Amino acid sequence: MIKIGIVDDHAIVRAGLRDFFSTHVDLRVVCEAANGREAIDLVRNNEIDVLVMDVSMPGQSGIDALSMIRAKAPDVGILILSGYPEEHYAMNLIRQGASGYLNKECEPIEIVNAIRTVAMGRRYITPGVAELLARQLGRKDDAAPHEQLSEREFQVFLKLAKGESVGKIGEALSLSVKTVSTYRTRLMEKLSLSSNSDLTYYAMKTQLID
CATH class of the missing domain: 1.10.10.10 (Winged helix-like DNA-binding domain superfamily/Winged helix DNA-binding domain)
Incomplete structure (x- = not known):
C-alpha cells in the first residue's frame, strides 16, 4: 500500500485526487494540506511514501517548502503536480529534490504511474522533462x-x-x-x-x- 499526502490549496482538487486514488487498490490518501507550511507538518507527523504537491499556493508555496520537506523526510517521494508547463519550473524543482514533475493537464493515469515509480525510490521523468535535461546538458549556454x-x-x-x-x-x-x-x-x-x-x-x- 502506497501512503499518499496531497498538498493543494484548492479543496476541490484535493477531493478529486482523493476520489481518483481510491479507485486503485494500492493507493491510499492518509493526509492533506493546503500550503507548503502545512506540508512540512504533514511529513513530520505522518508516515507518507509519496507527497503530491502543487507549486503555487498562498502563504508558503511548494517551492519554498520543498527543501525543508526534503531535509526532514529524505526518503519521501515528492511528486510536483502543477498548473505550470514543465519548461517553467521542472528543472529548478528537480534540482532542488523533487522526485518528478507533472502538469495538471496530464492524463490521470500518468499521475498514478508517477506515484508508483516515485514510491519505489526512483525519479519520474516525462519525455518533456527528459528533453529539457538533454538540452541543458548539451547546450548549457542556451538554458x-x-x-x-x-x-x-x-x-x-x-x-x-x-x-x-x-x-x-x-x-x-x-x-x-x-x-x-x-x-x-x-x-x-x-x-x-x-x-x-x-x-x-x-x-x-x-x-x-x-
Missing part, C-alpha cells in the same frame, strides 16, 4: 537565465517578482534582510536586470507567475 539561479535565489526571485518586500521575504524564508538583499543583488546580476519591475516583467514573460 534560460533563471535556470542558472540557485535554489535560494530562485525563491527570492519569485517573491520579489510578485511584489513582496525584502522584509517579508526574509520573514517567510527565515533569512535576515541583509541576506535577502545579497540574494537580490546576485540574482539581478545573473538575470542582467536592474529593478524589481524588470524582475516582474521577466517572470510574467516567461510565465513563471500569472
Whole structure:
C-alpha cells in the first residue's frame, strides 16, 4: 500500500485526487494540506511514501517548502503536480529534490504511474522533462537565465517578482534582510536586470507567475 499526502490549496482538487486514488487498490490518501507550511507538518507527523504537491499556493508555496520537506523526510517521494508547463519550473524543482514533475493537464493515469515509480525510490521523468535535461546538458549556454539561479535565489526571485518586500521575504524564508538583499543583488546580476519591475516583467514573460 502506497501512503499518499496531497498538498493543494484548492479543496476541490484535493477531493478529486482523493476520489481518483481510491479507485486503485494500492493507493491510499492518509493526509492533506493546503500550503507548503502545512506540508512540512504533514511529513513530520505522518508516515507518507509519496507527497503530491502543487507549486503555487498562498502563504508558503511548494517551492519554498520543498527543501525543508526534503531535509526532514529524505526518503519521501515528492511528486510536483502543477498548473505550470514543465519548461517553467521542472528543472529548478528537480534540482532542488523533487522526485518528478507533472502538469495538471496530464492524463490521470500518468499521475498514478508517477506515484508508483516515485514510491519505489526512483525519479519520474516525462519525455518533456527528459528533453529539457538533454538540452541543458548539451547546450548549457542556451538554458534560460533563471535556470542558472540557485535554489535560494530562485525563491527570492519569485517573491520579489510578485511584489513582496525584502522584509517579508526574509520573514517567510527565515533569512535576515541583509541576506535577502545579497540574494537580490546576485540574482539581478545573473538575470542582467536592474529593478524589481524588470524582475516582474521577466517572470510574467516567461510565465513563471500569472
